[in-house]
Amino acid sequence: xxxxxxxxxxxxxxxxxxxxxxxxxxxxxxxxxxxxxxxxxxxxxxxxxxxxxxxxxxxxxxxxxxxxxxxxxxxxxxxxxxxxxxxxxxxxxxxxxxxxxxxxxxxxxxxxxxxxxxxxxxxxxx
Amino acid sequence: xxxxxxxxxxxxxxxxxxxxxxxxxxxxxxxxxxxxxxxxxxxxxxxxxxxxxxxxxxxxxxxxxxxxxxxxxxxxxxxxxxxxxxxxxxxxxxxxxxxxxxxxxxxxxxxxxxxxxxxxxxxxxx
Numbered sequence: 001x002x003x004x005x006x007x008x009x010x011x012x013x014x015x016x017x018x019x020x021x022x023x024x025x026x027x028x029x030x031x032x033x034x035x036x037x038x039x040x041x042x043x044x045x046x047x048x049x050x051x052x053x054x055x056x057x058x059x060x061x062x063x064x065x066x067x068x069x070x071x072x073x074x075x076x077x078x079x080x081x082x083x084x085x086x087x088x089x090x091x092x093x094x095x096x097x098x099x100x101x102x103x104x105x106x107x108x109x110x111x112x113x114x115x116x117x118x119x120x121x122x123x124x125x126x
Numbered sequence: 127x128x129x130x131x132x133x134x135x136x137x138x139x140x141x142x143x144x145x146x147x148x149x150x151x152x153x154x155x156x157x158x159x160x161x162x163x164x165x166x167x168x169x170x171x172x173x174x175x176x177x178x179x180x181x182x183x184x185x186x187x188x189x190x191x192x193x194x195x196x197x198x199x200x201x202x203x204x205x206x207x208x209x210x211x212x213x214x215x216x217x218x219x220x221x222x223x224x225x226x227x228x229x230x231x232x233x234x235x236x237x238x239x240x241x242x243x244x245x246x247x248x249x250x251x252x
Contacts, residue, residue, distance in 0.1 A: 015150055022149070023148070027139055071226075073152065074217050078153045099197040099199050099204075101199075102196070
C-alpha cells in the first residue's frame with residue numbers, strides 16, 4: 001500500500017473526481033500522513049503546502065468529500081480519489097469544481113455558473 | 127493565459143481525462159514549454175522529470191492524446207486536459223488508464239484487464 005513520495009519531496013498529487021458524474025473536482029497534494037488520514041477518516045485530507053499542515057477539505061465550509069474509492073497509477077506516485085461532495089461545490093470561489101476556467105483561444109474564460117455564494121461560506125471570495 | 131509555475135519549480139500537474147468517458151487516464155507535469163507545445167501541436171506533451179526533456183505522450187507508441195479542451199483551476203496552478211486517445215491504452219503497462227490499481231483494504235489490486243500487450247509496443251512491460 002506504499003506510495004512513492006520521493007519524486008515530490010514527500011508528496012503525491014491527489015486528483016479528486018466526483019464518484020457519480022466523473023467530473024474532476026480538484027487536485028491537491030498528500031503526504032503519507034494525509035493519505036492515512038484520508039483512509040482512516042473517510043474524508044479527503046490534503047497536505048497544505050502554504051499552511052504547512054494537514055487540511056481536511058471542507059473542515060471550515062462543511063463541504064467535505066466522502067471517499068468512495070482510491071486508485072493509484074503505474075508508478076505509484078499519484079492517487080485518484082473518487083468521492084462524493086457534501087456541499088454544492090468544492091471550490092472556495094463558489095464553483096462545483098475548481099476547474100471552472102476553460103482555455104478559449106488565448107484566454108481562460110469562466111465556463112460555468114457558481115453553485116453557491118462563497119461569501120456566505122467563507123466571508124470573502126478570496 | 128499564464129499559469130502559476132512557481133509552486134512546483136517551474137511545473138504544473140496536468141491531469142488528462144478521456145473526453146468521451148470522463149475516465150482519468152494519467153497525470154503528468156508540464157513546464158511552460160510543454161504547455162505551449164500541447165496547445166500548438168494539439169497533442170498532450172509533458173515535461174519528463176526523469177529524462178529532463180519534453181515528452182509528447184505516445185511519441186514512441188503512437189498512442190498520442192488529441193487535445194479537446196483545456197481547463198485550469200482557481201489557483202491557475204494545475205491543468206485539466208480533456209483528450210481523445212489514439213491508442214487502446216495510455217499506460218505503458220498495457221492498460222487503458224494508468225490508474226488501474228484500486229485500494230482494497232490494505233492492498234493495491236489490479237482492478238481491470240489489459241487493453242493491449244505492452245511487449246508488442248514497447249518491447250517490455252517496464
